[in-house]
Amino acid sequence: MGSRGSRAAAAQQAIEGVRELAGAGLTAEQVFRRADELLRDVLEYDAVCWHTADPATGLVNSVLSDDLSLDSFENAVRLEVWADDPATFPRIRRSGVRAETLSRATQGRPERAARFREQIAPAGFGDELRATFDAHGGMWGCAAFMRAAARGHFLGRHRELADTAARHLGHALRACHLPTGGGADADAGPAVVVLGPSNRLVALSGPAEELLARLADPSRTSLGLPTAFAMAAEQARRTASGLPVPQAKIRIQSGDGRWYVLHGSSLQGSAADEVTVVATAATPADAMPLYLSAYGLTAREQEVALLLVRGCDTRDVSRLLTMKPYTVQDHLKSVFAKAGVASRRELIARIMLGGGH
Incomplete structure (x- = not known):
């Protein structure tokens, strides 16, 4: 050869x-x-x-x-x-x-x-x-x-x-990124950090120090804090400059499977180009689409699953998505198989709590 x-x-x-x-x-x-x-x-x-x-x-x-x-x-x-x-x-x-x-x-x-x-x-x-x-x-x-x-x-x-x-x-x-059950425990509340020029840490409050350690990068960098916080800060600076951004917030999953949402805000009148980044545990509304995507559901399957979580039955899903009831059932079977559950109740518990296997 x-x-x-x-x-x-x-x-x-x-x-x-x-x-x-x-x-x-x-x-x-x-x-x-x-x-x-x-x-x-x-x-x-x-x-x-x-x-x-x-x-x-x-x-x-x-x-x-x-x-x-x-x-x-x-x-x-x-x-x-x-x-x-x-x-x-x-x-x-x-x-x-x-x-x-x-x-x-x-x-x-x-x-x-x-x-x-x-x-x-x-x-x-x-x-x-x-x-x-x-x-x-x-x-x-x-x-x-x-x-x-x-x-x-x-x-x-x-x-x-x-x-x-x-x-x-x-x-x-x-x-x-499949759910592991880590999202079921209560968090200590929002973590707040203030970043100065070059995204150097200026101040922190709440459970920020512990969260920074949990979300640390695998490689140590000159930032001295997780990349996600610096990215959130730069998105905030772009927003303040009137430039387009994908979204003002950025999501990251910790090692125990919890999703967090980071949102940066440029401080008005700050001569030091300071930005505040607030990190909060993802709400079910924030986390659900991420969990559904992690399970490998198609876009249509995600629509069906989200309606189930909101309390819709098969007839409701059929009407809202304009599909035959048997088609809804086929999607449900696929959703259950991919999520590793046997019922709607199990699916809802797993998605709402990040429920573990």
Whole structure:
């Protein structure tokens, strides 16, 4: 077998390994580390930065990298939110593909991108390959792969392979966010932090210190606080500047399965560019769509499930969604199977409480 055949066989083996991650019962960090082992040789990258994301907005909410220096991570956050660059994660999603290289997006001139000039090139890299990990309508994570300048740009086969791997990684990360029961306990109340320039911590109140520890990134960064808080602050600054944002809030799940909602507000008249970020436990209304998406329900199945939670019976669902009663029953069977329940009561308890298995 020639080198091309060997590469193809290695790539197929890697993809099969990535596909199996969805059923392995792993955490997001474990998914990323195993994916790195499987993909590094076949994608031929020299460094990678992994992120989980708010599935509803696609906003990055954590970072993991064993390769890159995160000593100036505040600049990475700033560029992610403010730079109008080619091949950003949102642009990749809107393009209808899952992976894109910076060299291809800039027609061979990656220096046109601010992040290339300010971060990628100074670190010794010549190209970046980004991939978004979508599944069932949500973006559960993403990654940026870097290639040393001496090795040239990523090739088309690398992009195609990353696109295929990204689909399976979306399903693997979705499975990491299944309800675990952690949402049933009461929380201590809102956590409030005040961030100054470069998103440095100025003050905190309530249970903020404990929550910051629970939501800490897998990799330590120069921010000194979770990426999600810095992203919420930058979204607030964009809003205050009159620029569009996906949403003013960002969602993140803690290690025990609880969802939290972070909302940033720019302080009026603050000379220090300060922002307040309030973190609260997700309400059932906030968490339900995330749980339903995590179970892998289709958009129609989610509509049926939400109506059930609101107290509708089969006849109500049939009327409101304009579908035959037997079609509703078919959707219900699928919903129950995916959620691992046997009745509507069990489904409602699981969704309302983040009910465990």
